[in-house]
Amino acid sequence: MNSSQADENLLAELREALAARAAVPPAFVEIAKSAYAWHHLDAELAQLVYDSVLDAGRGASVRSESASIRALTFASAQFSIEVEVSDDALLGQLIPPQPGTIELQTMAGQAIESAIDEVGCFSIEPKPDGQFRLQFRTEGQPDVLTGWLTLSQPPGE
Amino acid sequence: MRDDPYVVALVARAAGSDKDAWDEIVERYAPLVWSICVRFRLSAADIEDVGQTVWCGLYEQLGKLREPAALPGWLATTTRRECMQVLKVSNRYEPFGGEPEDSVLAAEADPGPVEEEVLRAERHALLRRALAELPEGCRRLVTLLASDPPLSYPEISARLGIPQGSIGPMRGRCLERLRQSALLSGLSDTMPSGETGKSGTRATSRRHVK
Numbered sequence: 001m002n003s004s005q006a007d008e009n010l011l012a013e014l015r016e017a018l019a020a021r022a023a024v025p026p027a028f029v030e031i032a033k034s035a036y037a038w039h040h041l042d043a044e045l046a047q048l049v050y051d052s053v054l055d056a057g058r059g060a061s062v063r064s065e066s067a068s069i070r071a072l073t074f075a076s077a078q079f080s081i082e083v084e085v086s087d088d089a090l091l092g093q094l095i096p097p098q099p100g101t102i103e104l105q106t107m108a109g110q111a112i113e114s115a116i117d118e119v120g121c122f123s124i125e126p127k128p129d130g131q132f133r134l135q136f137r138t139e140g141q142p143d144v145l146t147g148w149l150t151l152s153q154p155p156g157e
Numbered sequence: 158m159r160d161d162p163y164v165v166a167l168v169a170r171a172a173g174s175d176k177d178a179w180d181e182i183v184e185r186y187a188p189l190v191w192s193i194c195v196r197f198r199l200s201a202a203d204i205e206d207v208g209q210t211v212w213c214g215l216y217e218q219l220g221k222l223r224e225p226a227a228l229p230g231w232l233a234t235t236t237r238r239e240c241m242q243v244l245k246v247s248n249r250y251e252p253f254g255g256e257p258e259d260s261v262l263a264a265e266a267d268p269g270p271v272e273e274e275v276l277r278a279e280r281h282a283l284l285r286r287a288l289a290e291l292p293e294g295c296r297r298l299v300t301l302l303a304s305d306p307p308l309s310y311p312e313i314s315a316r317l318g319i320p321q322g323s324i325g326p327m328r329g330r331c332l333e334r335l336r337q338s339a340l341l342s343g344l345s346d347t348m349p350s351g352e353t354g355k356s357g358t359r360a361t362s363r364r365h366v367k
Contacts, residue, residue, distance in 0.1 A: 003329070006336075010332055010335065013280065013284060014299070014303040014335075015307075017282075017288075018285065018300070020188040020278075020281050021187075021281070023191065024188050028187060028205070028208055029184065031205065031208060032183040032190075032208060032212040033179065035209065035213050036171070036179040036180075036216060037176070107209050108205075131209075
């Protein structure tokens with residue numbers, strides 16, 4: 001193979017390599033990069049200990065109250081977190097009550113912060129669609145983080 | 158290319174707290190994950206979901222990958238599996254769509270063994286890195302030469318402000334530099350040009366066995 005043919009081959013493959021990279025939408029790359037930040041946190045993971053949807057039982061007809069209000073409870077070493085999901089908002093409280101901030105994090109890399117008041121109450125409106133998780137910051141304690149959640153359907157379904 | 162020390166180092170750094178290393182892994186392999194999703198003809202939303210699952214899964218794997226150089230193979234296999242999963246689930250809700258067997262879906266989207274796809278992606282990644290490491294003058298010229306559709310010498314001359322007559326010699330010199338750099342990265346044994354490659358040997362087999 002002469003050198004000009006080798007150059008042509010090299011350029012052809014390089015063209016393919018650049019086209020493969022150019023075909024990837026920037027958002028796809030950005031979401032992938034942000035996956036690292038979402039995981040790489042120094043926070044305690046809160047356990048989901050109660051979910052009204054799972055408690056209601058599968059197959060049984062859904063009662064009206066459980067259709068409109070879903071209740072979740074998370075447990076961590078510092079506090080437990082009670083969450084209620086209504087049609088348009090996500091309301092909750094830290095037990096024992098304490099102030100701080102709550103951050104709603106979406107898989108797409110968005111983070112929306114809001115305050116937790118003196119009696120530990122917080123609200124997020126509108127309620128998130130798609131996958132999200134909640135991170136709680138309180139003074140003098142490690143952050144507490146929930147696992148990824150979706151409200152559209154019960155986990156495991 | 159087997160056990161590419163560069164990839165091994167990237168994985169080790171990302172498993173620590175090095176966000177730059179993670180970003181570079183993403184830059185390097187996003188085209189592989191993306192191209193597999195596209196081949197499975199997933200919707201944009203499904204591709205996003207698969208991407209999230211794959212990258213989050215990779216994060217979990219970072220400290221556990223026994224053979225960090227097998228990372229692209231893991232990515233390709235996981236992406237394929239997730240794509241199949243999405244197709245299976247969406248298929249369930251098409252009452253008249255029939256229910257193609259997995260094997261049919263697989264055959265339709267199958268570009269050949271995972272190893273070949275992974276090797277191609279690795280070659281591409283190495284070439285892009287080698288290009289990025291060229292001195293600026295060379296990098297600009299080679300980028301224009303590799304553009305699709307190719308630019309003519311007069312166009313390149315106008316863009317770079319260099320005489321047409323010097324493009325040819327410069328091109329030879331720059332491609333040689335690129336080749337040297339690619340050689341250093343271990344690209345030679347999978348280069349189709351075969352000039353320096355050990356013809357007949359494929360790098361596929363040994364790598365994923367361990």
